[in-house]
């Protein structure tokens with residue numbers, strides 16, 4: 001294990017909340033509720049909490065979104081602007097006959113209209129679903145069908161390329177809004193419609209249990225599921241942003257997640273705005289120099305990213321970080337995949353702060369297990385359960401589940417009851433019901449808790465490898481591999497073997513300047529054997545230019561495995577990179 005990173009103090013700076021360590025046992029949801037305003041008669045609306053109440057409290061002039069367009073375009077949107085634009089948008093929906101509970105889809109990159117669409121839809125009491133703009137026509141269509149889309153907001157290019165052909169065949173779809181001044185036949189241009197609409201709208205009095213968002217899972221393990229979330233989730237977005245991301249009013253915050261998946265909404269829109277931060281939104285995709293420049297010039301204080309991006313930074317090396325001043329950063333966090341210990345140590349060295357890993361899922365709606373600012377970081381660990389969250393490690397038995405002891409590997413489970421938990425999977429009630437056994441929500445991930453209460457990710461239940469009587473999690477092997485100087489990324493699977501049951505096979509990508517040859521393969525295998533022991537080290541290493549990943553940046557081990565075994569590839573609608 002790479003040593004602990006100790007913290008002397010810090011955490012939830014300037015916050016009026018109890019310290020997370022003190023409140024872990026005594027926590028009640030009243031603490032989260034007190035962070036919100038609410039609406040008359042027990043109503044609660046995410047858009048009101050994220051935008052309008054700040055304006056009512058005299059903070060309308062604060063910048064909510066500082067948008068950096070591709071190239072040098074820039075736009076600053078204040079809370080007052082956002083309140084007005086979302087009201088206009090809500091009026092546009094109403095003018096076209098959309099009603100409370102209808103479903104609105106957003107398909108676009110990180111443009112200001114995306115934020116207006118998401119929040120304006122919620123303000124009007126409708127349900128918002130984001131989609132990845134990089135999706136092909138088929139994944140878009142199936143999701144719109146499953147979600148009974150009534151309206152779609154997209155760009156002209158995306159519409160012509162991906163939607164136009166089949167759009168008339170979606171029976172529920174009434175309205176296609178196109179970002180900009182003009183729209184193709186049958187669609188409505190958003191800019192003029194907004195200009196004509198009234199800037200006043202009375203926020204819908206949604207109730208806490210009313211549906212607000214539908215998020216499709218990443219599809220890493222199979223067909224994506226549509227997780228249904230309600231307005232009450234905002235309670236959890238408020239408090240988890242404070243505790244796990246250190247978001248306080250005025251913080252300059254940058255979440256790099258794609259808006260097409262849950263992180264892009266929970267922590268790319270709602271949580272930061274509820275906590276009245278100034279969000280940096282960068283329209284461009286990952287580009288090392290641009291990212292480092294943005295952190296420096298925008299004076300980013302809190303940065304929330306993902307292992308795939310962090311590994312790209314590591315791949316470029318320490319020297320690439322040297323020209324930049326990162327002293328404005330005060331908290332860094334990562335989600336989406338296991339964060340290799342090497343990445344934690346590296347970031348601590350080059351940024352002066354480590355990336356803090358946290359764990360959650362589309363289903364949980366918010367961060368469940370986290371390394372908090374105030375706590376020591378054990379590189380490679382996901383941290384501890386958040387205040388208000390009760391987690392356990394369990395084993396399924398023939399009659400239910402049994403809790404396991406510290407140090408044992410089992411399924412990571414949570415006691416339901418936090419506000420942002422999904423309420424069902426769309427049209428798949430049975431699949432949803434199967435997630436709950438003996439009062440636990442079973443996550444499908446395997447983990448271990450150490451004696452000090454830190455949780456360690458082992459792998460997806462489906463990805464676990466059984467080799468010569470050992471249970472091996474791919475994460476452990478991948479982390480050892482990327483400690484080798486030549487390795488940038490690694491994906492590890494088990495392949496059937498007559499004597500061992502399964503043997504471990506690794507697919508790796510290399511850092512620039514290394515040649516994929518036999519000598520290097522031997523060197524990497526030797527390194528892995530030394531770190532992991534012969535039983536757990538990969539038997540074979542294959543060099544690849546890229547690893548197959550979902551659009552949310554997750555390595556698709558099931559695809560590596562299916563191809564290895566010549567099995568059907570299954571649902572690959574979310575597949576992004578894929579070259580051999």
Ligand code: ATP
Pocket residue numbers: 217218219220221222223224225261334335336337338339357358359360361362363382443445457460552554
């Ligand atoms: P699907 O459920 O469709 O297979 P998915 O599980 O990848 O896709 P998401 O909900 O986007 O869809 O991702 C949640 C999963 O991502 C978690 O269950 C876990 O496997 C992984 N994950 C997220 N954060 C972490 C983390 N910090 N460490 C390890 N794994 C993580």
Ligand code: MG
Pocket residue numbers: 217218221361444
């Ligand atoms: Mg999942």
